[in-house]
Amino acid sequence: xxxxxxxxxAALALDAASIVALLQPVFPGHSVRTAELLGGGLxxxxxxxxxxxxxxxxVLRLFTRDPAACQTELDxxxxxxxxxxxxxxxxxxxxxxxxxxxxxVARWIEGVKLDALLARGDEPAIASAARAVGAxxxxxxxxxxxxxGFFGPGLTIAQPLDPAAEFVSAYVDEALxxxxxxxxxxxxxTQALQQLLRDNAALLAAADTQTVLVHGDYKAQNLLVxxxxxxxxxxxxxxxxxxxxxxxxxxxxxxxxxxxxxxxALPPAFTAAFAAGYRDAGGILPPDxxxxxRLLDLxxxxxFLSAPDARGPMIxxxxxxxxxxxxxxxxxxxxx
Numbered sequence: 001x002x003x004x005x006x007x008x009x010a011a012l013a014l015d016a017a018s019i020v021a022l023l024q025p026v027f028p029g030h031s032v033r034t035a036e037l038l039g040g041g042l043x044x045x046x047x048x049x050x051x052x053x054x055x056x057x058x059v060l061r062l063f064t065r066d067p068a069a070c071q072t073e074l075d076x077x078x079x080x081x082x083x084x085x086x087x088x089x090x091x092x093x094x095x096x097x098x099x100x101x102x103x104x105v106a107r108w109i110e111g112v113k114l115d116a117l118l119a120r121g122d123e124p125a126i127a128s129a130a131r132a133v134g135a136x137x138x139x140x141x142x143x144x145x146x147x148x149g150f151f152g153p154g155l156t157i158a159q160p161l162d163p164a165a166e167f168v169s170a171y172v173d174e175a176l177x178x179x180x181x182x183x184x185x186x187x188x189x190t191q192a193l194q195q196l197l198r199d200n201a202a203l204l205a206a207a208d209t210q211t212v213l214v215h216g217d218y219k220a221q222n223l224l225v226x227x228x229x230x231x232x233x234x235x236x237x238x239x240x241x242x243x244x245x246x247x248x249x250x251x252x253x254x255x256x257x258x259x260x261x262x263x264x265a266l267p268p269a270f271t272a273a274f275a276a277g278y279r280d281a282g283g284i285l286p287p288d289x290x291x292x293x294r295l296l297d298l299x300x301x302x303x304f305l306s307a308p309d310a311r312g313p314m315i316x317x318x319x320x321x322x323x324x325x326x327x328x329x330x331x332x333x334x335x336x
Contacts, residue, residue: 011037012045012062012101019049022060022098026091026105027051035060044069044245048108057108059087062101069245070094070102075155076244080143080213085136085240111224111239118220118266122234126266127273129225129236134277136238137255141282143213145249157249164207164251168295169197172302179306184315185322192326197295200329204295206286207251216246218255252283257293258300261321294325301325 014022016032023030030051038046043065050057063070071094077086087106096102117129145157152158161167172193176182182190215222222242228235256278263271275285286292304310304318 010064012064013037014045014047018099019047019060022103023049023058023091023105025093025098026058030054044243058090059106059108060103061106062103063245064101066245067096067102068094070104071153072151072155072247073104073244075151075153076213076247079155080140083142084139085238086244087240087242109224109240111226113221114223114225115220117225117236118270123267123269124234125236127269128234129238130270130273131277131280132225132237133223133259134274134279134283135281136241137215137218137252137259138278138281138283140213140215140255141210141252141284145211145213148211148248148250150248155249161248161250164204164296165201168204168299169201171299172197175302175306179302180308180310181302181305184305184310185319189319189323189326193298193322196326196329197298200291200295203288203292206289206292207253207296209286210252210284211249212252214248214250214252214254215241215244216248216254216258217243218258219261220259251296253286253289253293254296256285256289257297260293261297261300264324291329294329298322298325 014035016035019032019035020030023032030053033050033052034048035050036048038048038059045062045064047060048057049060070092074089074092074094077089080086081088087109090105090107092102092104093099094102114129114133118126120126145155147157147160149157149160162170176185176190176194185193218241223238224240224242225236226239228237259274260271279285301318301322304314305322310318
């Protein structure tokens with residue numbers, strides 16, 4: 001589950017004076033007590049900052065992968081922040097006027113990353129968290145768009161997307177032959193992958209029935225969970241969905257695909273509880289949805305493999321996922 005993946009952009013090293021300067025619009029006159037560089041992310045730079053005289057940390061987030069993502073995250077917070085669990089944005093500088101680089105300041109949310117909870121192996125807690133994760137994802141269906149595509153300022157559709165079957169096929173082909181994915185997979189697996197998509201393209205019509213806000217990276221590392229305020233020790237909810245920089249308008253099944261990418265390695269209760277929470281909260285899972293999401297996730301997997309800086313554990317892990325999709329296609333998916 002992305003163990004050992006290397007950062008794709010080096011973290012920015014900031015001294016206390018630089019951090020204080022960036023936080024002046026929110027906390028004028030305060031001095032920094034501690035500034036902790038946060039791990040987990042592979043692109044942007046995040047610091048957890050505490051001030052003298054305050055016990056409430058904030059997150060300083062600097063955008064190093066895509067400067068435009070700062071505006072996207074701010075726009076999404078304005079759209080969905082009142083209805084979705086996400087950190088409150090206290091200040092944002094999308095134009096990079098203060099430091100030459102876009103950044104934002106958000107409240108720190110206490111909780112446990114879902115991947116850390118999964119590692120504990122506590123199945124009742126995992127099932128409870130999975131149900132909450134599914135229900136939270138279903139909430140994104142409240143934010144509808146006229147057509148799928150990538151966002152520009154103000155969440156306008158700056159780059160429309162084709163219907164799912166056309167988009168998936170075109171993107172995978174480009175990754176295989178214009179990018180490095182084909183060379184990394186090898187000719188036999190590349191050919192098998194293309195054949196799989198050709199034979200099953202009709203399944204992707206199920207991804208064209210809704211166009212909603214898609215998180216775009218709805219994975220365990222970006223899901224912060226915690227025990228519910230009331231209830232037993234196995235009752236968990238979603239404290240925050242983090243890192244909205246990849247968000248776009250599209251099928252909600254794309255987020256389902258990302259969340260369940262490693263489902264074969266998780267307790268069966270995870271997928272069952274996720275699907276139950278998703279459906280109970282109004283989410284729609286079409287017939288044969290387990291196969292549909294595997295086809296959709298090939299976009300992400302081939303995208304990882306096509307990156308010129310992909311290496312080491314990432315290549316090995318993603319190749320194994322692609323091979324498992326092809327080899328296990330005719331095996332009935334487990335459960336639900």
